[in-house]
Amino acid sequence: MLSDLNHLRDGESASIHEIEADPALFHRLKALGFQSGRCVTVLRHGILKGPIQVRIGTTQVILRREDAARIKVQRVA
Amino acid sequence: MKKIALVGMPNTGKSTLFNRLTGASARVGNWPGMTVELMTSRVILGDVYTQIIDLPGIYSFHGFSDDEKVVRDFLEKQSVDLICIILNATQIDRQLPLAIQIRNLGIPVLIVLNMADEAKAYGIAIDEVQLSEALSVPVVLMSAKYGSGTGALVASIQRNLKSDHPPVTGDLTRAFAADHQIESETTQALNASVIFPTVLREDRTALLDRWFLHPLLGLPIFLALMLGLFQAIFRLGKPLQDGIAWLLSQGRDLYLDPLLDGFPPLLSGLLLDGLYNGVGTVAAFVPIIILFFLGMTVVEDSGYLSRIAYLMDSLMAKLGLDGRSFVMVLMGFGCNVPALMGTRVMRSRALRRLTMLVIPFSLCSARLQVFLFLTSALFSTDAAPFVLFSLYLLSFLTAIATAFMFKGYFPSTEPFVIELPPYRLPTLRQVVLRGWQEVRHFLHRATKFITAGVLGVWSLTHLPPGTVANSPETWAGHLAEWMMPVLQPIGIDSQLGLALLFGFVAKEIVVGSLAAIYGLEGDALMGLMAEKFDWVEGYSFMLFTLIYIPCLSTIATLKSEGSLRFAMVSVTWSLALAWAACWVFYQGARLLGY
Numbered sequence: 202m203l204s205d206l207n208h209l210r211d212g213e214s215a216s217i218h219e220i221e222a223d224p225a226l227f228h229r230l231k232a233l234g235f236q237s238g239r240c241v242t243v244l245r246h247g248i249l250k251g252p253i254q255v256r257i258g259t260t261q262v263i264l265r266r267e268d269a270a271r272i273k274v275q276r277v278a
Numbered sequence: 279m280k281k282i283a284l285v286g287m288p289n290t291g292k293s294t295l296f297n298r299l300t301g302a303s304a305r306v307g308n309w310p311g312m313t314v315e316l317m318t319s320r321v322i323l324g325d326v327y328t329q330i331i332d333l334p335g336i337y338s339f340h341g342f343s344d345d346e347k348v349v350r351d352f353l354e355k356q357s358v359d360l361i362c363i364i365l366n367a368t369q370i371d372r373q374l375p376l377a378i379q380i381r382n383l384g385i386p387v388l389i390v391l392n393m394a395d396e397a398k399a400y401g402i403a404i405d406e407v408q409l410s411e412a413l414s415v416p417v418v419l420m421s422a423k424y425g426s427g428t429g430a431l432v433a434s435i436q437r438n439l440k441s442d443h444p445p446v447t448g449d450l451t452r453a454f455a456a457d458h459q460i461e462s463e464t465t466q467a468l469n470a471s472v473i474f475p476t477v478l479r480e481d482r483t484a485l486l487d488r489w490f491l492h493p494l495l496g497l498p499i500f501l502a503l504m505l506g507l508f509q510a511i512f513r514l515g516k517p518l519q520d521g522i523a524w525l526l527s528q529g530r531d532l533y534l535d536p537l538l539d540g541f542p543p544l545l546s547g548l549l550l551d552g553l554y555n556g557v558g559t560v561a562a563f564v565p566i567i568i569l570f571f572l573g574m575t576v577v578e579d580s581g582y583l584s585r586i587a588y589l590m591d592s593l594m595a596k597l598g599l600d601g602r603s604f605v606m607v608l609m610g611f612g613c614n615v616p617a618l619m620g621t622r623v624m625r626s627r628a629l630r631r632l633t634m635l636v637i638p639f640s641l642c643s644a645r646l647q648v649f650l651f652l653t654s655a656l657f658s659t660d661a662a663p664f665v666l667f668s669l670y671l672l673s674f675l676t677a678i679a680t681a682f683m684f685k686g687y688f689p690s691t692e693p694f695v696i697e698l699p700p701y702r703l704p705t706l707r708q709v710v711l712r713g714w715q716e717v718r719h720f721l722h723r724a725t726k727f728i729t730a731g732v733l734g735v736w737s738l739t740h741l742p743p744g745t746v747a748n749s750p751e752t753w754a755g756h757l758a759e760w761m762m763p764v765l766q767p768i769g770i771d772s773q774l775g776l777a778l779l780f781g782f783v784a785k786e787i788v789v790g791s792l793a794a795i796y797g798l799e800g801d802a803l804m805g806l807m808a809e810k811f812d813w814v815e816g817y818s819f820m821l822f823t824l825i826y827i828p829c830l831s832t833i834a835t836l837k838s839e840g841s842l843r844f845a846m847v848s849v850t851w852s853l854a855l856a857w858a859a860c861w862v863f864y865q866g867a868r869l870l871g872y
Contacts, residue, residue: 225342225625226693232287232337233697234372244484248493251592252601252694258474259368259400261483261698263588265595268693 202276207269214242215274222271234260280328280439286364288335291392295422296332324436344622357445361387367397374464383448388416395421401475408471483700496589515566523800526558551797552736556790563647571716579704598685600694603633610640614832626692638828641673644785651789655804656816731780731787736794768860769815784829818864825856
C-alpha cells in the first residue's frame with residue numbers, strides 16, 4: 202500500500218517508492234541514503250508537530266513532516 | 279610543495295583527520311557542516327613537503343548551499359596534486375557515490391575510510407583491497423580520532439605524490455555525468471568488498487535517544503544539562519580566577535610598584551593603573567573562559583547539538599527559523615563569529631540572513647566576563663547566579679523578539695533535513711587542543727584589542743596633563759558631556775558610558791577599562807563599583823552591554839557574510855533595542871521605588 206513517509210507510525214518500516222522533491226532537496230535526500238527500493242524506519246515523532254526521526258541503513262536523519270511528505274513509501278506488509 | 283585537498287560529506291571526521299595530519303588545531307565538531315573556514319596547513323608528510331586544505335563538508339556536487347559552492351569553486355579553479363576523499367566507513371553505502379563522482383573529476387584521488395572503529399562496532403566488514411581494486415583507487419581504512427591507520431595513510435599519500443605531474447584542476451562536468459553509471463559502479467564495488475550485518479543492534483545511541491529525544495522530558499533534560507554544565511564551570515573556575523587575581527595583585531605590590539617608583543606619575547599611572555590593571559582584570563577570567571570552551575567542545579563533539587535542533591525545530595519554525603538556527607545561537611554563547619560562519623550550511627538566503635540577525639544577541643563569552651564581574655560586585659553570592667541566569671534568558675528573549683519582528687522580511691521554505699550522528703565522546707587530545715586554541719585566541723585579542731582599548735580609555739580619562747583624573751576637564755569629560763543626554767535616561771553614568779564606547783571594539787575591554795578608569799583591580803575595584811552604583815544602574819548597564827552592539831569582529835563578519843547594508847540594519851536595530859529595553863527597565867524600576 203502506498204503512503205507518505207510522514208504517515209508512518211513510530212517503529213514502522215517501509216520501502217521507498219519515489220521522491221517527489223525539487224532537485225536541491227532530491228539530491229540532499231539521495232546523499233543521505235534516500236533512494237527508491239531502500240528500507241526506511243520511523244523511530245519517533247517530535248512533540249508539537251515537530252520533526253520525525255528516521256533510520257535508513259546505518260544513517261539516522263531528522264526531517265520536518267512537510268519534507269517527509271515528499272517521500273512516497275510502500276508499507277511492508 | 280604538493281597540494282592536498284580533503285573532501286568529504288559533513289560529519290565524516292574530516293577536521294579530525296586534518297588535525298591528525300597537521301597537528302594544528304582546526305575546529306572539530308560533531309555537527310554537520312562544522313568546518314566554516316578553509317583551514318590550511320603546511321606540513322612534511324614522510325619526505326614530502328605538502329600543503330593540506332580542509333574543504334567544507336558537502337553532500338553532493340548538485341548542492342546549492344554556500345559551503346557546496348565553495349568546494350565546487352575551489353576544485354574548478356585551484357589546481358591540486360591529490361584529493362583525499364574522506365568517507366564515514368559506517369555509511370559507506372551512501373557515501374561511495376560521492377567518492378566516485380570526485381574520482382571522475384580527473385584529479386588523482388585517495389579514499390580514506392574513516393571511523394573504522396565505529397564500523398567494526400556496527401559489525402560492518404570492509405575489504406579495502408577488494409574495494410581498491412573495484413574502484414581503481416587506493417583505499418586506506420583508519421580512525422582519525424584514535425590514530426590507527428595514520429601510518430598507512432601517510433605512506434599511501436607519499437606513494438601517490440611521487441609522480442612529477444603538475445597539479446590539476448577538476449572538470450566538474452564529469453562529476454555530473456551519468457548518475458546511473460555511478461549507481462551501478464557503487465553496487466558492484468560494495469558487493470565485492472563490504473558485508474553489512476543483517477540486523478543492527480540496539481546500541482547506546484538508541485538508548486540515550488529514548489531519554490534525550492523524549493517528547494516531554496527532552497527539553498527539561500536539555501535545560502538541566504546546560505544548567506549543570508554552567509554550575510560546574512563556575513564552581514571549578516572561581517577558585518582559579520581568584521588565584522590569578524591574587525597572583526596579579528601580588529606581582530604589582532611586590533615587584534612592579536617598587537620598580538616603577540621613580541617614574542613620572544603619569545607614565546607609571548599609564549603602565550600600572552592603565553595597562554597592568556586593565557589587562558590583568560581581563561586575564562583573571564581566562565580560566566573560566568577556557569573551562570567554558572572545554573565544556574562547549576564536549577557538547578559539540580558529542581552529537582547532542584543535532585538532538586537540540588530536533589527538540590527546538592517546531593518552536594523555531596514559528597519564528598521563521600529552524601532547529602539549526604537555535605543550535606547556532608547556542609554556539610554563539612562561545613563566540614558570535616564562528617556561529618555566524620556556521621550559517622553557511624543553510625541554503626536559503628532568507629533563512630540564513632534571519633539567523634544571522636539573531637545570533638549577535640547570543641550572550642558570548644566576552645560579555646560573560648563583564649557580567650561575571652559586575653554580578654559578583656553588585657549582588658550577593660546567592661543572588662549573583664540568578665542575575666546571570668536572567669541575562670541568559672534575556673539573551674534568548676531578545677533573539678526571539680528580533681526573529682519575530684523581522685521574519686516577515688525573510689520568508690523561507692528551506693527544507694529541514696539533517697543527519698543525526700551517533701553519540702560520541704571526544705578524546706582528551708581533542709578537548710585539550712581546543713582549550714589551547716582558546717588561550718591562543720585570547721592572547722591574540724589581548725595583545726591587539728584589549729591593550730589598545732585599555733590604554734585609550736586610561737588616556738582619555740587622565741589627559742590632558744594637569745587635570746584631575748575622571749574630572750569634567752579631561753577629554754573623557756568632554757566626551758561624556760556629549761553622551762549624557764542619551765545615557766542619563768537609562769541610568770548609565772559617563773565613566774560607564776566610556777567603557778561602553780570602547781566595548782564596541784571588544785566586550786573584554788569593558789571590564790579592562792573600568793579597571794583602568796578607576797586605577798583599581800580585583801576586590802578593590804569591585805568594592806568601588808558596589809559603592810558607586812546601585813543594582814538598578816548596574817543591571818541597566820549589563821542589559822545595555824548584552825544587547826547594544828556586537829563586537830567589531832562580529833560586525834565585520836555580518837558585513838562579509840551578508841552585506842554592508844545588512845550589517846548596518848543589525849547594528850541599528852540592536853542599538854535601538856538596547857536603549858529601549860534599558861529605558862523601560864530603568865525608568866520602570868525607579869518608578870516602582872527601587
